[in-house]
Amino acid sequence: MTGDFLNYAYLIGLVLIAQLALVVIILTYDRHGNPQRTSENLGAEVTHHARLALAGELTASIAHEIAQPLGAILNNVETAELIIKQRQNAADADLLAPILADIKRDDLRANEVVNRLRALLRKRELKLESMDINPLVNSALTLIRADANRRQVQLRIELEPDLPPVAVDPIHLQQVLLNLLVNAMDSMNRTAPASRFLCVRTRLRAGSSVEIAVRDNGHGIDPANACRLFESFFTTKEGGMGLGLSIARSIVQAHGGTIWAEPGHDGGSNFAIRLPLPQRQHATRVGIPQLSSPGG
Amino acid sequence: MELYDPLTSDHRIYIVDDDDSFRSSLARLLNTAGMFPVPCRSVGDYLLAEHADCPSCIVLDMLMPGPSGLELLASLAHQRNAPPVIFVTAFNDIPATVQAMKAGAMDSLSKPLDTKRLLQSLRDAISRDARKRVERRELEQLQSRYSELTPCERDIYIGVVHGKLNKQMALKLGICERSIKSHRSSVMRKMRVSSVAGLVKTAKILDVLSAPPEAQTVN
Numbered sequence: 427m428t429g430d431f432l433n434y435a436y437l438i439g440l441v442l443i444a445q446l447a448l449v450v451i452i453l454t455y456d457r458h459g460n461p462q463r464t465s466e467n468l469g470a471e472v473t474h475h476a477r478l479a480l481a482g483e484l485t486a487s488i489a490h491e492i493a494q495p496l497g498a499i500l501n502n503v504e505t506a507e508l509i510i511k512q513r514q515n516a517a518d519a520d521l522l523a524p525i526l527a528d529i530k531r532d533d534l535r536a537n538e539v540v541n542r543l544r545a546l547l548r549k550r551e552l553k554l555e556s557m558d559i560n561p562l563v564n565s566a567l568t569l570i571r572a573d574a575n576r577r578q579v580q581l582r583i584e585l586e587p588d589l590p591p592v593a594v595d596p597i598h599l600q601q602v603l604l605n606l607l608v609n610a611m612d613s614m615n616r617t618a619p620a621s622r623f624l625c626v627r628t629r630l631r632a633g634s635s636v637e638i639a640v641r642d643n644g645h646g647i648d649p650a651n652a653c654r655l656f657e658s659f660f661t662t663k664e665g666g667m668g669l670g671l672s673i674a675r676s677i678v679q680a681h682g683g684t685i686w687a688e689p690g691h692d693g694g695s696n697f698a699i700r701l702p703l704p705q706r707q708h709a710t711r712v713g714i715p716q717l718s719s720p721g722g
Numbered sequence: 723m724e725l726y727d728p729l730t731s732d733h734r735i736y737i738v739d740d741d742d743s744f745r746s747s748l749a750r751l752l753n754t755a756g757m758f759p760v761p762c763r764s765v766g767d768y769l770l771a772e773h774a775d776c777p778s779c780i781v782l783d784m785l786m787p788g789p790s791g792l793e794l795l796a797s798l799a800h801q802r803n804a805p806p807v808i809f810v811t812a813f814n815d816i817p818a819t820v821q822a823m824k825a826g827a828m829d830s831l832s833k834p835l836d837t838k839r840l841l842q843s844l845r846d847a848i849s850r851d852a853r854k855r856v857e858r859r860e861l862e863q864l865q866s867r868y869s870e871l872t873p874c875e876r877d878i879y880i881g882v883v884h885g886k887l888n889k890q891m892a893l894k895l896g897i898c899e900r901s902i903k904s905h906r907s908s909v910m911r912k913m914r915v916s917s918v919a920g921l922v923k924t925a926k927i928l929d930v931l932s933a934p935p936e937a938q939t940v941n
Contacts (some may be wrong), residue, residue, distance in 0.1 A: 494741045497833040501747035504837045508754045537834055 485543045487514050487658035496537050503530045552595040560585045566603040578619040586629040592636050592701045602674040606640040606697045613644025634699045643694035732776040733848045737761045739783040765789040778805040779847035795825045805845040864924050870912050878905045883925040
């Protein structure tokens with residue numbers, strides 16, 4: 427009985443150490459940078475904001491992933507304490523109680539670290555301005571034009587004129603657009619250069635929302651991955667962090683909008699963002715996990 | 723250790739959480755504390771689980787694949803006999819907590835769970851559900867008694883609880899005072915009450931007091 431508990435305690439200790447090591451590794455990785463995501467053509471300000479958002483999303487994901495096992499460990503320690511109290515086997519209790527108390531204290535300490543990380547995250551707020559999104563799309567396209575030329579990608583732009591204004595945070599939304607555009611170009615690395623195209627379209631949908639669609643003829647979306655595209659840490663790119671689309675979704679949802687992906691008609695993929703017009707817009711802050719499914 | 727005394731009556735605590743280790747550790751904790759947990763991996767699992775006919779409550783995780791905790795909460799809000807819900811957010815997210823309480827959650831806790839608070843909250847939830855079940859049974863009984871009344875007896879029932887005199891009711895319904903008296907005693911018998919005060923109490927539970935008496939008595 428004592429042996430079991432000791433083994434269990436060692437196991438919990440090991441798990442805790444492994445988790446802390448993971449945090450350190452990921453944070454170090456983040457500090458040294460992640461060059462392939464932000465190409466040199468992008469403006470310095472945009473890069474800065476992208477990195478802030480990346481750090482924020484990384485923090486949120488780590489906090490969530492670590493809080494779960496920490497919570498389970500705490501439940502198990504409480505259970506063990508309860509069993510010891512119920513059995514009243516004095517010899518065992520004297521040995522085990524301090525061990526369990528230590529595990530509990532360390533668990534709560536690790537949890538406190540997680541909470542402090544979250545407190546950092548909460549400071550990100552949106553600065554909404556009512557604006558036409560076409561100039562915003564144009565400025566994002568200006569930023570990637572040189573890169574597109576280098577990669578021999580043709581840009582096709584169809585912007586519906588006279589769109590009603592929507593309330594957006596321009597810097598954050600531009601970051602989402604850049605992410606979709608860079609992803610689209612990355613997906614066409616194996617497409618024949620002559621047929622590479624990137625189509626960006628804006629339009630008014632049913633008088634209630636404004637839609638921005640980014641279409642490419644790259645490698646498309648593997649149906650097996652379709653439901654995981656927007657998850658944190660899910661990536662199909664070599665060396666990718668798997669946070670770009672996850673951040674994009676947080677930002678779009680914070681605007682009260684939706685973002686989803688679908689396979690293109692002729693191969694490739696189509697990513698679309700729908701932003702509600704102001705009377706329907708219920709903006710929340712970045713970082714709240716939202717409940718609607720993509721495209722829902 | 724009064725807190726850890728096992729609940730005396732039969733009950734179920736549904737734990738709806740997608741995280742395997744969290745769910746099973748919580749089930750183990752509740753088992754040890756003398757409760758009857760039913761672990762469910764998703765909202766779908768909860769809906770398909772065998773629902774024992776006893777007081778119950780749900781410990782509901784906020785974010786899960788498939789329907790979320792809030793979505794289940796919203797759908798339970800339409801059910802009269804839904805068990806109380808204790809909401810669990812993965813972190814101390816105030817907007818989510820507010821959302822959950824607005825949607826009808828009885829309590830909202832954040833992970834890691836404070837065991838004492840959780841067990842107290844579960845006790846409150848189970849005793850609240852037990853009370854609600856008793857109230858529901860009473861209401862169903864009264865409703866079936868009320869349904870046995872004839873239309874004329876119902877008019878008199880409404881009249882009596884509104885404090886109308888036999889004479890007034892006789893005038894309004896166009897029947898003689900003697901018939902009113904006999905109807906009145908059969909109302910008392912069918913509703914199984916011995917006094918006007920008892921009758922008023924049943925009327926309050928049945929919620930027939932809100933309608934103005936004229937609308938129901940004059941046709």
